[in-house]
Amino acid sequence: MEQRIIDLIANLKRRNIEGIYASSRQEARDRIKQAILKSSSVGISGSRTLDEIGIVAHLEASGYEVLNQYKSGISRQQSLQIRNLGCQADYFLSSCNAISQAGEMVFFSGYGHRTSGIANADNLIVVCGLNKIVPDLAQALKRSREYVTPLNCKRLNWKSACLVDGACHNDICLEPEYKRMCCQVLVIESEINPKRLKVIIVGENLGF
Numbered sequence: 044m045e046q047r048i049i050d051l052i053a054n055l056k057r058r059n060i061e062g063i064y065a066s067s068r069q070e071a072r073d074r075i076k077q078a079i080l081k082s083s084s085v086g087i088s089g090s091r092t093l094d095e096i097g098i099v100a101h102l103e104a105s106g107y108e109v110l111n112q113y114k115s116g117i118s119r120q121q122s123l124q125i126r127n128l129g130c131q132a133d134y135f136l137s138s139c140n141a142i143s144q145a146g147e148m149v150f151f152s153g154y155g156h157r158t159s160g161i162a163n164a165d166n167l168i169v170v171c172g173l174n175k176i177v178p179d180l181a182q183a184l185k186r187s188r189e190y191v192t193p194l195n196c197k198r199l200n201w202k203s204a205c206l207v208d209g210a211c212h213n214d215i216c217l218e219p220e221y222k223r224m225c226c227q228v229l230v231i232e233s234e235i236n237p238k239r240l241k242v243i244i245v246g247e248n249l250g251f
């Protein structure tokens with residue numbers, strides 16, 4: 044394991060957060076499964092990282108009750124209902140937009156389901172590839188706003204101000220001219236309950 048990962052896990056521990064290293068996406072899946080009790084419900088947030096490790100299909104195939112708002116054949120209304128239920132599930136699964144070397148995590152959200160689940164879940168598991176680790180909190184916020192969100196807007200054809208040129212125009216990105224994606228910003232700096240939050244750091248690049 045790289046020294047910077049060893050240091051990051053130590054920094055997370057100081058914040059009452061458990062850092063777990065997984066050398067590959069396959070190992071990450073195993074670690075997540077080990078962390079979730081079989082009879083539990085699991086909420087998820089939209090995430091390229093979670094898609095790339097294939098955890099949702101893996102949990103569903105393993106018999107977990109996954110509250111999957113993206114399953115095919117459901118209406119927008121049903122999807123929103125599942126998102127609300129997912130925020131109250133026994134476990135909530137997400138990735139972060141960025142994590143500082145000191146262990147601070149940044150999460151952006153449009154409607155707030157993601158930030159709600161992350162902030163309130165009894166048990167939260169965050170998956171993070173090596174590409175999300177940055178030197179400090181300022182860089183984590185910068186990465187989230189100037190790199191991640193414009194890519195997500197492009198991917199989803201979300202009519203924000205950054206959709207045009209890929210650059211953030213924070214001061215003008217407001218209704219009615221634009222549909223802003225990064226409406227909510229959540230930074231986790233520490234946890235009160237030392238058992239609530241696990242961060243799986245995967246030894247490869249995942250998502251963006």
Ligand code: SF4
Nearest residue numbers: 203205211212216224
């Ligand atoms: S504030 Fe608007 S323009 Fe800037 S990254 Fe967020 S959605 Fe894009």
